[in-house]
Amino acid sequence: MDKRNEFLGIFSEHIHTLLNKIEIPFDELQEIRMRINQPIIFILNGQENYLGKDGILTKELNQAYRIEKRELYETLEHISSYSRYAFEDEIRQGFITISGGHRVGLAGKVTVESGQIKTIHYISFLNIRFTHEVKGCADGVLPYLYEGGNVLHTMVISPPGCGKTTLLRDLIRQISTGNKIGEAKTVGVVDERSEIAGSYMGIPQNDVGIRTDVLDNCPKAEGMFMLIRSMSPKVIAVDEIGSLEDIKAIETACYSGCKIIATVHGNSLEDIKRKNIFQKLIENKMFERFIVLSAKYKVGEIEGIYNQQGVLIC
CATH class of the missing domain: 3.30.450.90 (Beta-Lactamase)
Structure with missing residues (x-):
């Protein structure tokens, strides 16, 4: 059809x-x-x-x-x-x-x-x-998310409606299938609202790569623990973190050796730093890259990419 x-x-x-x-x-x-x-x-x-x-x-x-x-x-x-x-x-x-x-x-x-x-x-x-795949939309940020061929812990910061889930989906696809910068990795996705993979009856309708496992309609914190225990992912991806349970699960995943790619609602890196729930993650430098999106001129525009210290690198 x-x-x-x-x-x-x-x-x-x-x-x-x-x-x-x-x-x-x-x-x-x-x-x-x-x-x-x-x-x-x-x-x-x-x-x-x-x-x-x-x-x-x-x-x-x-x-x-x-x-x-x-x-x-x-x-x-x-x-x-x-x-x-x-x-x-x-x-x-x-x-x-x-x-x-x-x-x-x-x-x-x-x-x-x-x-x-x-x-x-x-x-x-x-x-x-309606879900829209934009394959290749992550091409411009991928070079900044690897170091020595390894994926870096990455937070995507974006106001609502600025394309963070679309960017996350393409990052997952390219990390899972492999790209010019890094070898393919096993990716675990906790898709709490079925927006990343768009699973229908358990089968992803969006292309999230050939080495990606999806927990659909699953709370983020519980899902991260489940993936670590059962699927041995190299990278875990989650959309819209925001609870204390999410933060604790991210810390556990990081200490277990998984790389994290997460999105969060915010207008800037400074905006995220001001939110109490994220302060520990920022202070402990858990995330190594921050991508800030906006829709100033077009949806999905890259406002800036920052390193672990919060210094603008792109």
Whole structure:
């Protein structure tokens, strides 16, 4: 099944018919947001467009098609392959990963038992986020992440939406498969939100290299310990660290001989230094390279690369 038919197949019959009239620029498509009784919003290169009543993309709100409850529920049935029970673990975390590695965010009435989220009922809001592989996007930073042929502990710092996961994915692929700078390494990925590998039914939909093992939908800290015990990775990659448990797991992984590549939300290296949770990692010089991204001129722009001492080297 080609990308277009795979994409159209998740929607209700009427929305499918409307979308079939549009030449969809998939390379530019970032999100589709669906809310009961509200317009369907397409995010293309950061710009909002409405799905029109006649099967067009429009900026005019009065021309927008508003999705009905039954259509959103029909779409949800397609997304969950008519078996929401099979996706309960993912639903509990607020998303479902679909074929192609794309992720569908869910919101509605949350049911809590004993302080833990049990499930989401009356789902009324969907956010379909499209994964995009940009192979080769890590080419410019790779020479700075090796020393003597060995991978360096690396932290990627980025505000939301600036391409940190896309960069991380290509770093994993190139480290795992091998590149001109260093020999191939076994990589373990803890993919807590299924965004790096985009696994569908346990199989990565994105190219993460031939020597990469993935723990999908697994908490980062527990996953790092599991990989060390069971898969003997040379490199461990995680996205969006931020808890004390994550920091402790990173320290353990470093002391066990694994190299770490991690991303974190932040605007600069100084921003990260000011956050209490990262101070110990910085003071102990656990990370040997820091890559700072921005979207000042374009998404994924390299703002700077810093060494272990925080000195700008590129």
